Amino acid sequence: MATPAVRKYPSITTDLEPELSTLEKRLLNEYQKGFPLTSTPYADIARQLGTSEALVLDILQKLRDQGFISRVGPVFKPKRLGASTLAAMSVPADKLRQVAAIVSDFEEINHNYEREHAFNLWFVITAKDQERLQQVIQDIQRRTGYAVMDLPLEQQYHIDLGFPLWC
Secondary structure, three states, rough: OEEEEEOOOOOEEEEOOOOOHHHHHHHHHOOOOOOOOOOOOOHHHHHHOOOOHHHHHHHHHHHHHOEEEEEEEEEEOOOOOOEEEEEEOOOHHHHHHHHHHHHHHHOOOOEEEEEOOOOOOOEEEOOOHHHHHHHHHHHHHHOOOOEEEEEOOOOOOOOOOOOOOOO
16 A cells, blocks of 8 residues: 655745645545555556546656655555654754754655644654664754654554545
8 A cells, every 4th residue: 555645844944835736635635545556556546537647747746846745655564564663852843843854854754743742743764674763863863963752663553544635
């Protein structure tokens, strides 16, 4: 199953979310689940949406360039491949966007988001192995100057990550 990973911080330079077309919204909303597992998934999506494969690919690239999505890819059950952890940081409010942008620069970061708590920046790290995961944590701490709290999975729960983006 493949899903676009949507980030809390679409842009470090503006609070404005991009205006999305109906087609862009449909692409993001309808393919959080059920991504075609075929040799031509983007052509299949285009056919289902009544458009061209080139336009689907252009839209995904545009949304990625804008920081609205970070990737299109599978979501695996924890501990099946590689290593992952939930992590949190306590960041001064005036530095939050700057630190979130640094965290998002790492390809191992699936998403990050703000919470109303002393630990106000939360994110998931997925790496090829435990050694790389720890290296990412250390690199984030070095680049931001703030400690990362590592919260590894102790008990697994199934949470459906798909949700309606537009009603």
